[in-house]
Amino acid sequence: MPAFTLLATGDVAPRRPVMDDMFDKVRAALDAGDLVFGQLETTISERGSPAANAKLAMRTDPAAAKAIRRAGYDVVSFAGNHCLDWGRDAFFDTLAHSTDAGLVVCGAGADVVSARRPAILEHAGVKVAFLAYSSILPHGYWAEPGRPGCAPMRGLTLYEQVETDQPGTPARVHTFPHRQDLAALRADVRAAKAGADIVAVSLHWGIHFVPSEIADYQRDIARAAIDDGADMILGHHPHILKGIEIYKGRPIFYSLGNFAIEQPQAFDATILQSQSFKDLMALNPGIDPMLAFVCPPDSRKSMIARLTIDGGQLVRIAFTPVDINDASEPETLAPADPRFAAVRDYVEQISREQGLATRFRADGADIVVEA
Numbered sequence: 001m002p003a004f005t006l007l008a009t010g011d012v013a014p015r016r017p018v019m020d021d022m023f024d025k026v027r028a029a030l031d032a033g034d035l036v037f038g039q040l041e042t043t044i045s046e047r048g049s050p051a052a053n054a055k056l057a058m059r060t061d062p063a064a065a066k067a068i069r070r071a072g073y074d075v076v077s078f079a080g081n082h083c084l085d086w087g088r089d090a091f092f093d094t095l096a097h098s099t100d101a102g103l104v105v106c107g108a109g110a111d112v113v114s115a116r117r118p119a120i121l122e123h124a125g126v127k128v129a130f131l132a133y134s135s136i137l138p139h140g141y142w143a144e145p146g147r148p149g150c151a152p153m154r155g156l157t158l159y160e161q162v163e164t165d166q167p168g169t170p171a172r173v174h175t176f177p178h179r180q181d182l183a184a185l186r187a188d189v190r191a192a193k194a195g196a197d198i199v200a201v202s203l204h205w206g207i208h209f210v211p212s213e214i215a216d217y218q219r220d221i222a223r224a225a226i227d228d229g230a231d232m233i234l235g236h237h238p239h240i241l242k243g244i245e246i247y248k249g250r251p252i253f254y255s256l257g258n259f260a261i262e263q264p265q266a267f268d269a270t271i272l273q274s275q276s277f278k279d280l281m282a283l284n285p286g287i288d289p290m291l292a293f294v295c296p297p298d299s300r301k302s303m304i305a306r307l308t309i310d311g312g313q314l315v316r317i318a319f320t321p322v323d324i325n326d327a328s329e330p331e332t333l334a335p336a337d338p339r340f341a342a343v344r345d346y347v348e349q350i351s352r353e354q355g356l357a358t359r360f361r362a363d364g365a366d367i368v369v370e371a
Helices: 019-023 027-031 063-070 087-100 112-116 179-195 216-227 275-281 338-353
Strands: 004-013 035-040 075-077 104-106 119-123 126-134 155-161 171-177 198-204 232-236 244-247 250-253 258-261 301-310 313-324 330-332 359-363 366-370
Touching: 004 027, 004 198, 004 232, 019 063, 035 198, 035 258, 063 087, 075 126, 087 104, 104 119, 104 126, 126 179, 171 179, 171 216, 179 198, 179 216, 198 216, 216 232, 216 244, 216 250, 232 301, 244 338, 244 366, 250 301, 250 313, 258 313, 301 338, 313 338, 338 359, 338 366
Parallel strands: 004 035, 004 258, 035 075, 075 104, 126 198, 198 232, 232 250
Antiparallel strands: 004 301, 119 126, 155 171, 244 250, 301 313, 313 330, 313 366, 359 366
């Protein structure tokens, strides 16, 4: 079995006249991967109406599916907080357009059984299973028996008053995995591992836009999945990078950040005046509605995770630093580019701030990740 490379990116959601333009600066890097995974962050449809509880109802033209496939992607997760933004018609259109374009979709389906079913791809005689779940769940977006949606991995929050005799003082926040969802995820991982050599678990989770912070429920879920056989955790949703942990020799990418995703106003021209967007601005002082790139500077830093598999085993963990320009287009960075070191230093800093004993070293155009 020859060695091969699995690449993974964060959020993908092009919405522009020429969809392919979004990937021009990363096309060569993605083409170099033997299997390429990404998080599909938008519905792909021309039908539907915005869901009443969608903070930003995301929808793009069907041409996006073929553009994503032409960019090099093989498999995408559709488990996320936008999967039902435009209702069931757009949800099923997304699955159909993606499949027609040659993309394999995981994490969403007509019911919870199909949403939890792994996507299994084979390369060089090695079977790789992809499972996908979401912890970021507007009401009604998760699949149930007889109801479409995404595979849930819910989290629960408890606010503990630290000084019980001092009214109004800040509370300590505790988060926990939903017990039944975690049991289902662990069973899925064990079943996938029985039929595949490598198991990748994608999780749409975490605290968006807040630098560095990783919630306790994320650590619990990631480590439980690896305990039951997962070979890698691929996180997304926060729209900024989060730290990387090596647990039992397996990587936990808590957030791969933004990748090829438009700014929010591309999906809703009025979003910047909404109360929900004003609430977002309080999370990160870098959010500036007066700029074309309204998201904070942190969200320009991104990566392509590079996992080398040899003999059915994960043998190398690395990432390629990426910068996102004003047009929301990702660009891979050369080692001599100052932005290359800036991404590496940022990931090292946010990992250290969360107590993750991870080491990072440059190796050509990659940053190798080690325990």
